[in-house]
Amino acid sequence: EPEVTQTPSHQVTQMGQEVILRCVPISNHLYFYWYRQILGQKVEFLVSFYNNEISEKSEIFDDQFSVERPDGSNFTLKIRSTKLEDSAMYFCATRGPPNEKLLFGSGTQLSVL
Amino acid sequence: QKEVEQNSGPLSVPEGAIASLNCTYSDRGSQSFFWYRQYSGKSPELIMFIYSNGDKEDGRFTAQLNKASQYVSLLIRDSQPSDSATYLCAVSLTDKLIFGTGTRLQVFP
Numbered sequence: 001e002p003e004v005t006q007t008p009s010h011q012v013t014q015m016g017q018e019v020i021l022r023c024v025p026i027s028n029h030l031y032f033y034w035y036r037q038i039l040g041q042k043v044e045f046l047v048s049f050y051n052n053e054i055s056e057k058s059e060i061f062d063d064q065f066s067v068e069r070p071d072g073s074n075f076t077l078k079i080r081s082t083k084l085e086d087s088a089m090y091f092c093a094t095r096g097p098p099n100e101k102l103l104f105g106s107g108t109q110l111s112v113l
Numbered sequence: 114q115k116e117v118e119q120n121s122g123p124l125s126v127p128e129g130a131i132a133s134l135n136c137t138y139s140d141r142g143s144q145s146f147f148w149y150r151q152y153s154g155k156s157p158e159l160i161m162f163i164y165s166n167g168d169k170e171d172g173r174f175t176a177q178l179n180k181a182s183q184y185v186s187l188l189i190r191d192s193q194p195s196d197s198a199t200y201l202c203a204v205s206l207t208d209k210l211i212f213g214t215g216t217r218l219q220v221f222p
Contacts, residue, residue, distance in 0.1 A: 102210065
């Protein structure tokens with residue numbers, strides 16, 4: 001089965017630094033999402049992205065967060081100035097047409113020190 | 114606040130038994146319902162989805178949906194030690210999934 005690829009698998013950064021998390025969606029998928037999971041907590045929706053614009057975002061997705069698909073393949077999540085509470089596993093998820101299943105990438109573990 | 118509630122467990126069942134996992138949701142506008150399996154440190158993996166009231170079977174798994182009671186369940190027949198994982202209930206609302214905290218299932222030999 002095709003896979004959603006995320007890089008890096010682990011990212012350690014200092015508080016206040018910028019990080020970029022990368023995702024390579026499945027080739028014919030058009031809908032892209034970022035979710036995060038703080039250790040021991042539930043998976044939380046951050047943002048959805050379709051047709052090169054944000055479709056929906058959660059309260060978590062504040063001005064420190066941004067997403068883009070710069071080259072038509074990679075889908076990125078940028079955190080401009082990381083905080084300790086941004087430490088979490090970040091999952092990219094993608095799907096094809098509506099009602100197709102959502103496939104998750106393997107995740108990026110972000111640790112903010 | 115749109116909520117999805119699950120018992121965190123752990124739910125312990127012997128190998129070969131039926132495991133029953135339950136989930137309730139608060140928003141009656143929810144349209145689609147999903148069960149994901151998540152092994153520790155890994156990403157969620159879709160097991161089942163259901164849209165209509167009633168039962169849906171796929172191999173050893175059966176999803177049950179009761180929209181009037183806002184209740185979704187997952188039955189795992191002939192449970193195996195490899196089924197030991199956290200099972201996440203998720204509900205779609207607009208274009209996003211709302212997840213529960215998950216139920217940890219332990220299947221012992």
